[in-house]
Amino acid sequence: MNRLLAAATLFAFSVITAMVSASGDPDAGTTGKVYGPFExxxxxxxxxxDVKFVADENNVYIQLFPEHKxxxxxxxxxNEYFASYREWHHGGYExxxxxxxxxxPYGWTDFVNTSANYIEYWMDGEVILHLKRVK
Known part of the structure; x- marks a missing residue:
């Protein structure tokens, strides 16, 4: 029984270690960091x-790594989580x-200025950044 418990513990530790080393950061997907009114x-x-919020402009900017710029x-x-997309001033939903x-390289993108509750940034069909208004 002790060997089985030791083997299970070793396996769980190996899986967690592999997950951390694969991403380089155990929290790589979700951070909870707050930028101005957005989490x-x-x-x-x-x-x-990186992400920055410029309060006096009410603008959100993002910074990409050079290989993705x-x-x-x-x-x-x-206004809802992954739903009810709002229309932009040009008439589209993106x-x-x-x-x-x-x-x-390491430059900031164009800003987003919105009263929406959620901002989603997509690249190659995947969400690369998802912000939620908390204030």
């Missing part, structure tokens, strides 16, 4: 290096930041 629900830390970003706004637009 980070999900952040792909391999793509999104030339990719297209799609931004969606919602704001597209085109690929290959010459962003500088």
């Amino acid at each position: 980070v629900l999900t952040q792909d830390k391999a793509i999104v290096r 030339e990719k297209e970003i799609r931004v969606k706004l919602a 704001l597209v930041s085109p690929a290959n637009q010459g962003k500088t």
